[in-house]
Each structure stands twice: as structure tokens, then as C-alpha cells.
Amino acid sequence: MTIASKLKEALLCMKAGRVTLPYPFEPHDPEEGFRGLPKVDVNKCIGCGGCANVCPARLIRVIDKDQSTRVLVFLYERCTFCGRCAEVCPEGAIEMTRDFELSTDDVHDDMIGEYHIFMGPCERCGRCYRPPTALDKLMKPGMREDTIDRKCPMLCPGRTEEKE
Amino acid sequence: MIRDWLIQKVLPRSLWVYHTNCGACNGCDIEVLDVLTPYYDAERFGIKVVGSPRHADALLVSGPMTRQTAPAVRRVYEAVPDPKVVFAIGSCATGGGMWHDTYNVLGGADQVLPVDFYVPGCPPRPEAILHGIATALGLTPKEVHALHAIQEADEVEIEELAEEQRLVHERE
Numbered sequence: 001m002t003i004a005s006k007l008k009e010a011l012l013c014m015k016a017g018r019v020t021l022p023y024p025f026e027p028h029d030p031e032e033g034f035r036g037l038p039k040v041d042v043n044k045c046i047g048c049g050g051c052a053n054v055c056p057a058r059l060i061r062v063i064d065k066d067q068s069t070r071v072l073v074f075l076y077e078r079c080t081f082c083g084r085c086a087e088v089c090p091e092g093a094i095e096m097t098r099d100f101e102l103s104t105d106d107v108h109d110d111m112i113g114e115y116h117i118f119m120g121p122c123e124r125c126g127r128c129y130r131p132p133t134a135l136d137k138l139m140k141p142g143m144r145e146d147t148i149d150r151k152c153p154m155l156c157p158g159r160t161e162e163k164e
Numbered sequence: 165m166i167r168d169w170l171i172q173k174v175l176p177r178s179l180w181v182y183h184t185n186c187g188a189c190n191g192c193d194i195e196v197l198d199v200l201t202p203y204y205d206a207e208r209f210g211i212k213v214v215g216s217p218r219h220a221d222a223l224l225v226s227g228p229m230t231r232q233t234a235p236a237v238r239r240v241y242e243a244v245p246d247p248k249v250v251f252a253i254g255s256c257a258t259g260g261g262m263w264h265d266t267y268n269v270l271g272g273a274d275q276v277l278p279v280d281f282y283v284p285g286c287p288p289r290p291e292a293i294l295h296g297i298a299t300a301l302g303l304t305p306k307e308v309h310a311l312h313a314i315q316e317a318d319e320v321e322i323e324e325l326a327e328e329q330r331l332v333h334e335r336e
Contacts, residue, residue: 020205023291024298030289037308042315057255057262074311077259077272080286100289101307103296107258107274107282109310116314 035081035096040072040115044093047072047117051085051094060085064127068120074113076102178210179301181251182220182244186237187269188227191287192254196224198290209297217243225273228256228263234276241277249300250279253293258282 021028030036047070052060057080061073086094104110120129185193199206200213214220217240229237241250252273255261260271273279283296298304 019202020208021203021291023204023294024304028291030291039311040313042313045315057264059259075259077282077284078255078261078264079284080255080262082286099307100285100292101295102285102288103281103283103292103299104306104308105281105299107279107284110306110308111258111282111284111310113311114313115311118315 030098030100034098034100035083036099037076037097037102038074038079038081038083038085038094039097040074040113041093041095042115042117044091045072045089045115045117046091046093047119048090050088050090054084054088056080056082056084064119065116067127068118070117070119072113072115072117074115076111076113077107178212179222179249179297180212180214180220181222181224182215182217182240183213183224183226184237184240186225186227186233186257186273187230188254188256192226192257195287195290195293196226196253199293204290204294206294206297209301209303211297217241218245220244221247222249222251223277224251224253225257225277225279226253228260228269229271229273229276231268231270234270237273238276249281250277251296251300252279252282253296254288255284255286258284261286 047062049060049062049072052058052062052072057078059075059078061071061075063071063073065071081096083096086092086096102111183193183196196213198204200211217223221244223241223244225237241248250273252258256263257273257279260269263269264271270276281296281300283293285292288296295304295307299306
């Protein structure tokens, strides 16, 4: 290697200029189509649990807290950001946001999503289900024991054959 | 007292890192490599990857903690001199990832080591790793927080849940 080639190399390096991103001090947005933290819009969610069904890391838990509240718990710390939950959601309630700055010192408290969704209780079996119309949804939630034996429109689809 | 002052003084200057792969798919390792390129340039914070845990201040763990690697990683952790910081890079190291309950995986890195900082992502972007390092060094604030939302019965309103309304979640 001669000195001339060294000088040529130095000139080439100077021509490139500064390439280092000033990232932690200035924001640097991800590129198009980046999948970040999935977030649930609780106003659109119908509580069908399809996201929990397809999640490969099995991080979505569907818990019926009481007879009219269904809780979706996202344990985000093992999310692989595959986007299957957003893909299968029939209402488009799950959105893959562009948040990627997820580093934390307490993963068990910070990386969790808890979404409480109002569901109607089936008046016969007492389990959560989505009322078919908005009018049914407006009915007072909660299991009423005096109406169990009565014919009632609030029956979940699995129990419709018992209606007759 | 003097020790704490020394830690505060010395550690933000230059953090020497030893990188351990305990069962990762190499995705996170590629991103760690990316952080060291001139484009992201972690060396401007004094980060340097060293070849021996005895030279390191910080331990970078990627991948789920498999049964085979757990004792070896434990030995690596004990070889790092005090004071030490443990970073868990990637979803597998933070919570076990897709393999959190398989027969040969113990879970995330926190099942075996006391992890100080978690960088979730599959794999995390190089920016995310840089953000984790910068958060650990106190250069940038923490961005993520727990999400709690409730849908009201009649008028749809998103409310913050009260502390006593939240469920207690136990990890398996």
C-alpha cells in the first residue's frame, strides 16, 4: 500500500460525510409497514377472542371477570409483533401501532394491556356474549335471577336450541 | 457510599458489554451487530463488545433461557465483575417469546438472572436497542407504560382503570 492509496482512501471517507444517525436525541420514525405494539380500541372490540385464538405466542388471555365484563389481557412482553391478531380481528379493533421504544426496567408492570369490554350476560347460562343489536346492549347488564325461567331474547347463540 | 458514587461516575462513561446468546434464532444478534455499525454507532456512548465476561460491565442476553444454556449463562453472570447490568434483548429474553412454555425452555432471562433492562421486539430495531441503552444510561426517558382501558356499558368512554379494578396477572 502506497501513501497515495492511503490518501485516496482518506478522501473517499471524507466524501461520505457523517452517516451516524443522531437517533436517541432526535426521533427516527420506522419505515412504512413497520409493526409495533398492538393496541386494542375497546370501543370497536366485540370480545370474540379471535385474536387469542391465533396468537402464536399465546399472550392474549380472555378472562370473564364477571357476567357482563370480558377482560382481554395482553402480556406484551412476549409479543412477537407478527400482526396476526390485527389480521383476524373482524372489527379492525386491533391496530399495529408504530411504537417501538418499548425498553423498560420493569417488564411485568409496563408491558401489559388490560382491556375491559362490556358484554351482555346470557340469561340462561350466565356467560358473556355480545348482544346482537344495540337495543339489546342498552338493556341493563347483570344476571337477574327472576328472569332466568322467562322467555328472553338475551340468549347466547350456543343456547338457542333450548329456546324452543 | 463511595462505591455508589463511583458507579454513577464510571458506568455512564463507557459500558463494556459481553453478549450471550442462550438459544436465540440469531435475529436479535444481527440487530446487536447492526447497533455497532457506523450507521447507529453505539460506540459514541462508549459501548464496546468484549470477548470475555471478566472484562465486561454489562451482560447482553438474547434468546429464551433453554435448559441446556441456563447453568452456563449463570456461570457467565457470576464471572462478570460487580457492579453489573443485565440487558435482555428481544421478546424471547424478556418473556420467553413464543417458547415460553415449551419443554426445553425455562422462560425469559429473568428466570435465571436478575435482569435490569428489557428491550422487547422480535427482533428489536437497532433504534430500540439504542433507546434501551440510552434509557439505562439516563439519556432518554422511558416511553412505555401499562395500557388499561375500559369500555362503558351505555356511553362508550375510555377510562383509566382504578388500581383496585385491575386484575392481578400471574405469569406462567
